[in-house]
Structures are given as structure tokens and as C-alpha cells.
Amino acid sequence: MSLPFSQACENNKAPILEILLRIFSESKHVLEIGSGTGQHAHFFAPRLPHLIWQTSDVEENLADIKRWLDICEAEQPKPLLLDMLKPVWPDNYDAVFSANTAHIMSWNLTEKMVRHVGANLPENGKFALYGPFNYDGTFTSESNERFEQWLKSVSLDRGIRDFERVNACAQEVGLELMEDNTMPANNRTLVWKKLGS
Numbered sequence: 332m333s334l335p336f337s338q339a340c341e342n343n344k345a346p347i348l349e350i351l352l353r354i355f356s357e358s359k360h361v362l363e364i365g366s367g368t369g370q371h372a373h374f375f376a377p378r379l380p381h382l383i384w385q386t387s388d389v390e391e392n393l394a395d396i397k398r399w400l401d402i403c404e405a406e407q408p409k410p411l412l413l414d415m416l417k418p419v420w421p422d423n424y425d426a427v428f429s430a431n432t433a434h435i436m437s438w439n440l441t442e443k444m445v446r447h448v449g450a451n452l453p454e455n456g457k458f459a460l461y462g463p464f465n466y467d468g469t470f471t472s473e474s475n476e477r478f479e480q481w482l483k484s485v486s487l488d489r490g491i492r493d494f495e496r497v498n499a500c501a502q503e504v505g506l507e508l509m510e511d512n513t514m515p516a517n518n519r520t521l522v523w524k525k526l527g528s
């Protein structure tokens with residue numbers, strides 16, 4: 332049986348790694364939310380050997396993620412069940428990474444994810460969120476506008492989120508925006524740092 336494969340992951344993994352090498356340079360335990368196929372973890376973990384990379388997702392994706400981890404050069408813990416519908420936060424993580432999840436989860440779940448990250452990261456913990464975002468209520472490209480139409484055709488709960496709305500939610504839970512990185516194909520990598528209480 333062939334491994335699940337995402338071409339988007341193949342295209343974006345190198346540019347994302349460049350950001351992670353910098354922002355997670357002092358981190359130790361990274362929790363990835365919505366690991367999908369597991370391809371990102373498979374690529375990132377051996378290239379960030381100072382980190383323990385913990386994958387997670389909803390139940391139906393865990394077996395496939397494990398198959399990618401099984402052929403990874405770097406040993407990684409087995410994927411965790413972490414569903415934002417009923418999130419039970421795992422042990423202590425000082426960093427969180429999530430790619431292409433905010434436009435797939437409903438806004439309620441996206442908000443819940445940001446709130447959980449903010450509530451559980453320690454002081455100076457980092458949160459990196461990759462994906463497309465709108466600014467001032469506007470798409471950043473025609474292709475993102477078309478992507479939004481496709482998302483809505485699949486489910487009305489899906490949609491490209493407003494950067495300002497996500498960031499306001501992050502600020503409410505003590506996450507301070509450190510970086511907003513322009514990425515290929517009209518995506519961004521947003522990076523927050525948890526402030527002290």
C-alpha cells in the first residue's frame with residue numbers, strides 16, 4: 332500500500348524549515364497539531380535533531396502518520412490523538428507548529444486551538460502557524476480567492492482566516508506576535524511568543 336502523499340507538503344517543507352531552524356533554535360519539545368500525512372514531521376525531525384517532534388491529529392490520520400515516521404531517519408514518538416473538538420493537552424511542550432489547519436477547522440475550532448496553545452505554552456514558548464491568511468478582509472491573491480471558493484464548496488465551516496482575528500485571539504491568551512513571514516504560494520508563517528504572566 333502506498334504512503335499517503337501531499338504535493339503541497341513537498342513544495343512548502345524547505346521554506347518552512349528555514350523558519351523553524353531559526354525560531355525553534357532554543358526549543359526542546361515541539362507539538363505539531365494536525366500533522367496530516369506526517370510528511371512534515373518526516374522531513375523536519377532529522378533536520379532539527381535538538382528537538383523532540385511530537386505529531387498529532389484526529390484518530391483517522393494517526394496510522395498513516397505512523398507509517399511516515401516508521402521510515403524516518405530520526406526516531407520520533409508515536410503520533411498522539413489530539414482533536415480540537417475535545418482537546419486534552421499532552422505533556423509539556425515549549426513549542427507548537429501547525430500547518431494548513433486554520434482554514435480546514437471551523438473558526439470555533441481554530442479559536443480553540445489558539446486558546447489552548449496560549450494557555451499551555453510556558454513563558455517564551457513559540458507557536459508557528461503556517462497557511463493562507465487574509466489581511467484587512469482582503470485576499471492576498473486571486474489564487475487564494477479561488478481556494479476560498481473551493482473550501483466553501485466542500486464545507487461552509489472552512490475558510491481562509493483573517494490575520495487580525497487570529498492575532499487578536501492570540502493576544503488575549505498572552506501570545507505576542509513576533510513574526511509574519513511571507514511564504515511561497517501566497518502563504519504565511521505567523522510566529523508568536525508566550526509572554527510571562
Ligand SMILES: C[S@@+](CC[C@H](N)C(=O)[O-])C[C@H]1O[C@@H](n2cnc3c(N)ncnc32)[C@H](O)[C@@H]1O
Pocket residue numbers: 337339340364365366367368371388389392413414415416429430431432435436440
Ligand atoms: C489540510 S490538512 C494539513 C495537514 C498538514 N499539516 C499539512 O500541512 O499538509 C488539515 C489537517 O487538519 C486536521 N484537523 C482537522 N480537524 C481537526 C481537529 N478537530 N483537530 C485536530 N486536527 C484537525 C486534519 O486531520 C488534517 O490533518
